[in-house]
Amino acid sequence: MNKNLLELSRHCKICQNLDFDISYGTRCGLTNERPDFEIRCGKIDFGDKAENYITEISVEKELVNKARFNYIGTFIMFLIISLTFIVGGALLTNKIFGFGIFHTATLVLMGIGLLALPKAFGALKTYRAKKEVADQKIKILNDTLNKYGKKYEIDLEINEIHGVNEIKSNVRIY
The missing domain is CATH 1.10.287 (Helix Hairpins)
Structure with missing residues (x-):
């Protein structure tokens, strides 16, 4: 992962695909993975x-x-x-x-x-x-x-x- 998770999770806060689990944290509802992209997410909704x-x-x-x-x-x-x-x-x-x-x-x-x-x-x-x-x-x-x-x-x-x-x-x- 190139960017820190906190910065990437800011994208997730405004995305319809956000899936948050208290034990796991922020993850994408489409991939079930933590956010991992360079500048922007191609799947943001x-x-x-x-x-x-x-x-x-x-x-x-x-x-x-x-x-x-x-x-x-x-x-x-x-x-x-x-x-x-x-x-x-x-x-x-x-x-x-x-x-x-x-x-x-x-x-x-x-x-x-x-x-x-x-x-x-x-x-x-x-x-x-x-x-x-x-x-x-x-x-x-x-x-x-x-x-x-x-x-x-x-x-x-x-x-x-x-x-x-x-x-x-x-x-x-x-």
Whole structure:
């Protein structure tokens, strides 16, 4: 086998002939063998599995994009909370207790502020990580389809009803 199995199995994810066995892994439903080809598979069949996979990763990307403002809002909220406690503790030290002498109450306030700071930056880190994964999946899909001279268009509609996403999609591979 000239290419690594992971790269070749990317072709199988969009093929109607995919046969996956948990103990064996990815294999072709036509040959019952693991994928083994140079650049592209001569037996690939773009069908429902391709459309379902395109829908799946497109939904993932869209949900990450929709959640962007939630992540940014979480960052801003926790940053404000953190800075309020830190600055409040410092001001309390200077104003009430005078001469900058730290007391337990001011240390607790500043400590709470410092504990909230990682939550703020954690929200941004989570968003960036999810976005990077979704973008990478789309890139890999596009690269794989390009090997076959294929492109796709998707009309995607996601409606959230009581916390459950209802998805309607129309995929065209050409």
